[in-house]
Amino acid sequence: MNDCIFCKIVNKDIPSKIVYEDDSIIAFDDINPEAPVHVLIVTKKHLTGINGVEKGDKEVLGQMFLVAKKVAEIKGVKDSGYRFIINSGRNGHQLIKHLHMHLLGGRDLGPKLVA
Numbered sequence: 001m002n003d004c005i006f007c008k009i010v011n012k013d014i015p016s017k018i019v020y021e022d023d024s025i026i027a028f029d030d031i032n033p034e035a036p037v038h039v040l041i042v043t044k045k046h047l048t049g050i051n052g053v054e055k056g057d058k059e060v061l062g063q064m065f066l067v068a069k070k071v072a073e074i075k076g077v078k079d080s081g082y083r084f085i086i087n088s089g090r091n092g093h094q095l096i097k098h099l100h101m102h103l104l105g106g107r108d109l110g111p112k113l114v115a
Helices: 005-010 055-074
Strands: 018-021 025-029 037-043 082-085 100-105
Touching: 005 025, 005 037, 018 055, 025 055, 037 055, 055 100
Parallel strands: none
Antiparallel strands: 018 025, 025 037, 037 100, 082 100
16 A cells, blocks of 8 residues: 555554564654553554455454564563454554554553543
8 A cells, every 4th residue: 555654654654663573563752652662562454444344354363463562562561461452443443544553651641541
């Protein structure tokens, strides 16, 4: 996708502070963090979101979770705890139509997602 900001980051057309990268996933610090640790974990394959996932994408979805665990370790929040969120659609507040996971940590995030 030529206009997708995450595809541009994957292709290194836009700089980012990369935390982790492998053949199918890239993880980088969010430029507008909502917590002391806020990393975006993004599929390199352009998937529009959860609704764009197909049976053949099972491996990359599993890899996202393994990368989340690795990123939590890299960022020092593995033991203190963290949260990951995947937004889907307009009401789910998915702003970028490319599958990605938010990993947040570094402080007590509270029991609720919204007030």
